[in-house]
Amino acid sequence: MSLLIATTVDDALAAMAAGARPIAGGSDLVVGARHGKAPLPDSLVAIDRIAELRALDVDTSGAVRIGAGVSHHLIESHPVLVERFSALADAAALVGSPSTRHVGTIGGNVMNASPAMDTGAPLVVLGASVELRAVTGSRTMPIGELWIGPGRTAASPDELCVAVHLPAPASRCGSAYVRLEYRRAMEIAVVGAAASVTLAADGTVTSVHAALTAVAPTIIAVAGLEHLAGATVAEAAVAVGDAARQQATPISDVRASDRYRRHTIAVMAQRAVDAAARRAAGERVPVPVNRALGIGAATGGPS
Amino acid sequence: MSELIGRELTLRVNGIDHPVEVAHGRNLLSVLRTEIGLTGTKEGCDDCECGACMVLLDGEPVNSCSYLAAQAVGREITTVEGVMRGDELHPLQRNLLDEGGVQCGFCTPGMIMSATALLARTPDPTDEDIRIGLSGNLCRCTGYARIVAAVRRTAQEHGVS
Numbered sequence: 372m373s374l375l376i377a378t379t380v381d382d383a384l385a386a387m388a389a390g391a392r393p394i395a396g397g398s399d400l401v402v403g404a405r406h407g408k409a410p411l412p413d414s415l416v417a418i419d420r421i422a423e424l425r426a427l428d429v430d431t432s433g434a435v436r437i438g439a440g441v442s443h444h445l446i447e448s449h450p451v452l453v454e455r456f457s458a459l460a461d462a463a464a465l466v467g468s469p470s471t472r473h474v475g476t477i478g479g480n481v482m483n484a485s486p487a488m489d490t491g492a493p494l495v496v497l498g499a500s501v502e503l504r505a506v507t508g509s510r511t512m513p514i515g516e517l518w519i520g521p522g523r524t525a526a527s528p529d530e531l532c533v534a535v536h537l538p539a540p541a542s543r544c545g546s547a548y549v550r551l552e553y554r555r556a557m558e559i560a561v562v563g564a565a566a567s568v569t570l571a572a573d574g575t576v577t578s579v580h581a582a583l584t585a586v587a588p589t590i591i592a593v594a595g596l597e598h599l600a601g602a603t604v605a606e607a608a609v610a611v612g613d614a615a616r617q618q619a620t621p622i623s624d625v626r627a628s629d630r631y632r633r634h635t636i637a638v639m640a641q642r643a644v645d646a647a648a649r650r651a652a653g654e655r656v657p658v659p660v661n662r663a664l665g666i667g668a669a670t671g672g673p674s
Numbered sequence: 675m676s677e678l679i680g681r682e683l684t685l686r687v688n689g690i691d692h693p694v695e696v697a698h699g700r701n702l703l704s705v706l707r708t709e710i711g712l713t714g715t716k717e718g719c720d721d722c723e724c725g726a727c728m729v730l731l732d733g734e735p736v737n738s739c740s741y742l743a744a745q746a747v748g749r750e751i752t753t754v755e756g757v758m759r760g761d762e763l764h765p766l767q768r769n770l771l772d773e774g775g776v777q778c779g780f781c782t783p784g785m786i787m788s789a790t791a792l793l794a795r796t797p798d799p800t801d802e803d804i805r806i807g808l809s810g811n812l813c814r815c816t817g818y819a820r821i822v823a824a825v826r827r828t829a830q831e832h833g834v835s
């Protein structure tokens with residue numbers, strides 16, 4: 372029964388090779404253990420003080436490396452992410468409360484692999500890849516290949532998520548993440564949709580990508596959008612909404628019925644495309660876009 | 675240097691080191707209250723939902739009911755007891771009383787910690803900033819408006835540092 376506070380990736384990897392489970396902010400792991408979801412592992416390695424994991428770097432090409440230990444707070448307030456990778460900032464700004472955003476990390480979010488995780492759909496539309504490392508070596512995969520089921524990833528137990536990589540976006544490209552929520556804080560997505568849109572000089576769509584939250588066992592990319600090249604933004608928004616409704620396989624639970632999810636995912640996807648296109652055209656749509664759209668209570672108390 | 679934490683550990687709370695002996699997996703809230711005797715921090719839901727247990731860890735808010743005590747080793751922990759200035763109330767405390775932002779008072783320590791973190795980062799917050807800053811803290815008595823007013827007044831007085 373122990374906790375190793377690691378200060379280097381190598382120390383963390385050695386501990387994991389010996390069976391320790393990584394803990395970053397603990398906002399899924401500790402909260403889940405206290406709910407009785409799974410007992411707290413006997414051997415833990417805290418990875419929240421490893422400088423390499425806390426770093427967020429933008430290179431000269433405009434590509435970004437986000438260390439797995441970067442907090443949602445840093446993501447929602449980082450000027451480059453807000454400006455150029457807005458969907459991810461939209462998502463981070465919606466997570467929990469200020470304390471959740473300070474302790475919670477992007478690595479914990481993607482490795483927890485909840486179908487309702489907020490950073491997942493934005494990472495998919497931004498073309499992210501995830502870097503995993505073990506004592507035996509490292510590998511990088513497209514983020515969508517990481518999730519293989521609810522709470523399940525393709526990583527083996529001794530693999531540490533080191534970073535998430537985002538390629539530089541094209542010019543005249545914008546992105547947005549919209550989630551349906553019943554209140555404005557401490558909420559879980561009822562459904563959510565991310566979109567990234569690239570526009571041609573005449574304002575038509577060059578390409579559009581979309582991904583969906585909480586309508587399938589994992590985050591899913593919306594397939595078959597290639598034919599929308601040349602469409603107007605309005606046409607693309609409707610088409611992406613229709614495709615989202617068709618490809619969603621939602622469940623019913625206490626938060627919403629499957630029918631309601633199927634209906635609202637189309638609305639959210641359409642709004643995400645619209646907001647992404649406005650950003651692509653240079654309009655300043657504040658992060659998180661949910662607020663501008665008035666989703667959740669528009670005014671009133673924090674509850 | 676990486677550090678292996680066992681049952682015996684030292685927590686630095688409000689500037690004072692407290693050696694304690696705790697079982698694996700013990701949460702910070704229970705150690706603060708029952709081992710160290712600082713009962714200002716409250717247990718509401720014990721489930722990371724209500725914010726009554728909010729403390730600061732190196733200046734940032736954390737729900738201490740759902741944070742491992744062992745993970746706080748080497749960090750500066752601030753509780754509501756740590757915001758008093760000797761026998762003087764902190765301006766936030768005084769303004770919460772003056773504005774009527776305290777009824778049963780159970781949420782108050784957590785509100786104070788979240789507001790302290792907010793004002794340290796955003797000295798001149800809008801009402802929206804204040805509501806976001808307090809969005810992890812539930813109050814079942816006041817309806818929030820007077821709490822927001824107290825934070826606003828504290829900011830206007832430049833009372834926080």
Ligand SMILES: Cc1cc2nc3c(=O)[nH]c(=O)nc-3n(C[C@H](O)[C@H](O)[C@H](O)COP(=O)(O)OP(=O)(O)OC[C@H]3O[C@@H](n4cnc5c(N)ncnc54)[C@H](O)[C@@H]3O)c2cc1C
Binds near residue numbers: 398483558560
């Ligand atoms: C009140 C509350 C509100 C929340 N609201 C939201 C929300 O709105 N949206 C949302 O998406 N989530 C939400 N969450 C869930 C959670 O906060 C996020 O998923 C967060 O990003 C998890 O990060 P963490 O660092 O705390 O993860 P941890 O709990 O430390 O870890 C989560 C899991 O990932 C593993 N892990 C962590 N880091 C790594 C790594 N680098 N490599 C390999 N494995 C790793 C751990 O072993 C564990 O299995 C909420 C949680 C709470 C308690």
Ligand code: FES
Binds near residue numbers: 718725740
């Ligand atoms: S007691 Fe910790 S959030 Fe309620």
Ligand code: FES
Binds near residue numbers: 776777779781813
């Ligand atoms: S004053 Fe009673 S809960 Fe806030």
